[in-house]
Amino acid sequence: MTGGGGTTPELLRDHGFLAGVSRGTRALLSEGARIVGFDQGALLLREGEDAGTVFLITGGRVAIEIHAPSRGPIVIDTVEPGHVVGLSWMAAPFRWQFDARALEPVEAVAIDTQRLRDDLAAHPEAAAELYQRFSAVLLARLQATRIRLLDLYANAGH
Amino acid sequence: MPATDLAVGSPTLRSPLTPVPYRIVKRRVELDDVVTMSVVPVAGEAGEPFHFAHGQFNMLTSFGVGEVAISISSAPAGEGPIEHTVRDVGAVTRALCAAPVGSVIGVRGPFGHHWGIDSIDDAADVVVVGGGIGLAPLRGAIRDLAGRRHRRSGRLFVLAGMRTPAQILFPDDLEAWRTAGIHVGVAVDVGAPGWDGSVGVVTVLLPQAPFEPAGAVALLCGPEIMMRFVARQLVDQGVEPSRIRVSLERNMQCGVGLCGHCQLGPLLLCRDGPVVPYGGVADQLFMERNR
Numbered sequence: 216m217t218g219g220g221g222t223t224p225e226l227l228r229d230h231g232f233l234a235g236v237s238r239g240t241r242a243l244l245s246e247g248a249r250i251v252g253f254d255q256g257a258l259l260l261r262e263g264e265d266a267g268t269v270f271l272i273t274g275g276r277v278a279i280e281i282h283a284p285s286r287g288p289i290v291i292d293t294v295e296p297g298h299v300v301g302l303s304w305m306a307a308p309f310r311w312q313f314d315a316r317a318l319e320p321v322e323a324v325a326i327d328t329q330r331l332r333d334d335l336a337a338h339p340e341a342a343a344e345l346y347q348r349f350s351a352v353l354l355a356r357l358q359a360t361r362i363r364l365l366d367l368y369a370n371a372g373h
Numbered sequence: 374m375p376a377t378d379l380a381v382g383s384p385t386l387r388s389p390l391t392p393v394p395y396r397i398v399k400r401r402v403e404l405d406d407v408v409t410m411s412v413v414p415v416a417g418e419a420g421e422p423f424h425f426a427h428g429q430f431n432m433l434t435s436f437g438v439g440e441v442a443i444s445i446s447s448a449p450a451g452e453g454p455i456e457h458t459v460r461d462v463g464a465v466t467r468a469l470c471a472a473p474v475g476s477v478i479g480v481r482g483p484f485g486h487h488w489g490i491d492s493i494d495d496a497a498d499v500v501v502v503g504g505g506i507g508l509a510p511l512r513g514a515i516r517d518l519a520g521r522r523h524r525r526s527g528r529l530f531v532l533a534g535m536r537t538p539a540q541i542l543f544p545d546d547l548e549a550w551r552t553a554g555i556h557v558g559v560a561v562d563v564g565a566p567g568w569d570g571s572v573g574v575v576t577v578l579l580p581q582a583p584f585e586p587a588g589a590v591a592l593l594c595g596p597e598i599m600m601r602f603v604a605r606q607l608v609d610q611g612v613e614p615s616r617i618r619v620s621l622e623r624n625m626q627c628g629v630g631l632c633g634h635c636q637l638g639p640l641l642l643c644r645d646g647p648v649v650p651y652g653g654v655a656d657q658l659f660m661e662r663n664r
Contacts, residue, residue, distance in 0.1 A: 231580075276569075276571070278564070278569075278572070280564075287566060288566075289564065290564030290565075290568065290572045291564070291572065292572055292573050293560075293570075293571045293572045293573060293577070295571070295577065295580065295581055296581075297580065318569045319569075359573055359574045359576070359577070362574050362598065362599075362602065363562045363563075363573070363574060365598060366536070366562070367504065367505070367562075367595075367596040367598055367599050368504060368505035368506075368534065368535060368536040368540070368562065368595075368596065369536060370406050370460065370461070370462060371462060372460075372461065372462030372463050372466070
C-alpha cells in the first residue's frame with residue numbers, strides 16, 4: 216500500500232521507532248501493517264475499546280486525552296511523528312485507556328495487534344527487538360510523567 | 374565567555390555595593406504573578422552608561438523591603454531603558470511587582486558571566502531552551518540572535534516549557550520570532566481547551582527541532598531538574614557538552630563574590646555564574662547531593 220509519504224515498507228524503514236530494527240522484523244511488521252490517515256479532530260482510538268491497533272505516527276501530531284464530565288477532553292500528552300500511539304495492546308485486558316485524537320491531519324502505519332502478538336510469540340528474536348523498543352517508550356513516558364508531577368514551573372512562593 | 378570586560382571593578386560600576394536610583398518608566402503585567410518593568414536612571418544619578426551583556430543580572434532594591442537578584446530580560450541597546458522580568462515569589466519580588474510607574478527602585482550591577490553569544494560561530498545552530506520564568510534571562514539573547522539571523526548561516530531554535538497555555542511567558546515575543554521564520558516550539562505540562570500545541574516535558578520538542586548537533590550551541594535556563602534532562606538529551610542527540618551553557622541560580626546577595634551566600638561547589642555563582650558551561654562544570658555540580 217502506498218501513502219503520501221511512501222509505501223508501508225518504506226515508512227517502516229524510515230520510522231524513528233524502528234531505527235536499527237532488523238530487516239526480518241520489519242518485514243514481519245509489514246505483513247500486518249497498513250497506511251492510514253486521519254483528518255484533524257478524528258479519533259485514532261477510543262477509551263474502553265479493544266486495543267486492536269498500534270499506530271506508528273509518520274505525519275501530524277496526536278493528542279492523548281481523556282474525557283471528563285463538564286470539562287470535555289483533557290489532553291494528557293501529545294505524540295509527534297516518529298513515535299507510537301497505542302500501547303495498551305501489550306498487556307491484558309488489551310483495552311484502550313485513553314482517547315487519541317488527531318490535532319492536525321495525521322498519517323500513520325497501523326499494525327494489527329492480535330496478529331502482532333501472534334507473530335511475536337512465534338518469532339522470539341523479533342519479539343526481543345520490538346518489546347525492547349516498546350519498553351523504552353513506556354519508560355520514557357513514565358519518566359516524563361514523573362517529571363511533570365514535580366510541577367517544576369509552579370510558583371514556589373505561592 | 375568570561376565577562377572580563379564586565380567583571381567586578383568595571384568602570385561601569387560606581388560602587389558594586391551601592392544601589393543606584395532608577396525610575397520605573399513602564400510596567401507590563403506578563404502573567405498573574407509576573408511583571409516586566411522598564412527602568413532608567415533617575416536624572417543626575419546615572420554616571421557612566423549602563424553596559425551589560427545577555428544573561429547578566431542586577432540586584433534590585435525595593436527600598437524598605439529588601440534586595441533581590443533579577444536577570445536583565447532586555448537586550449543591550451545603548452541608552453534605552455533596561456528591562457527586568459520579576460516573578461512574585463516573596464516579599465521583595467512582591468513589592469517590585471507592585472511598584473507603580475514613576476516609583477524609584479535601587480539597581481546595582483550588572484553582575485556575573487553572560488551567555489557569550491558573541492563568541493558563537495556564525496555557522497553554528499543555536500538551541501535556546503527556557504522553562505517557565507527561565508525564559509526571561511534568555512529573552513535578550515534570543516532577540517539579539519534573531520536580529521542577526523540574516524548574517525548568520527546558523528539557525529536559531531527557541532524551545533519553551535511552560536506550566537499551562539495560560540502561563541506562557543512572552544507569547545507576543547514567541548509569535549514574533551515564529552513569524553520571523555525562527556523555529557519556535559512550546560510544550561506545556563498541562564493542556565487546556567483550545568490548546569493544540571505540545572503537551573509534555575519540554576524535551577519532547579528537541580527531536581522535532583532539526584538542528585545540526587555538530588557545532589551547535591545550546592543555552593538553557595529554567596528549573597535545574599529541567600536543565601539536567603534537557604542537557605542530557607542534547608548530549609544524546611550529539612551536542613558537545615562543552616557547547617551547552619546553563620544559567621544557575623542560588624542565593625545571590627552581594628553580587629561580587631564576597632559574602633559566599635551563592636556558593637555552589639567551587640563556584641560563587643554571582644561572580645563565576647550565573648552562566649556556566651554544562652560539560653565539565655554544571656554536569657558535575659548537578660550530581661552533587663550535599664548542596
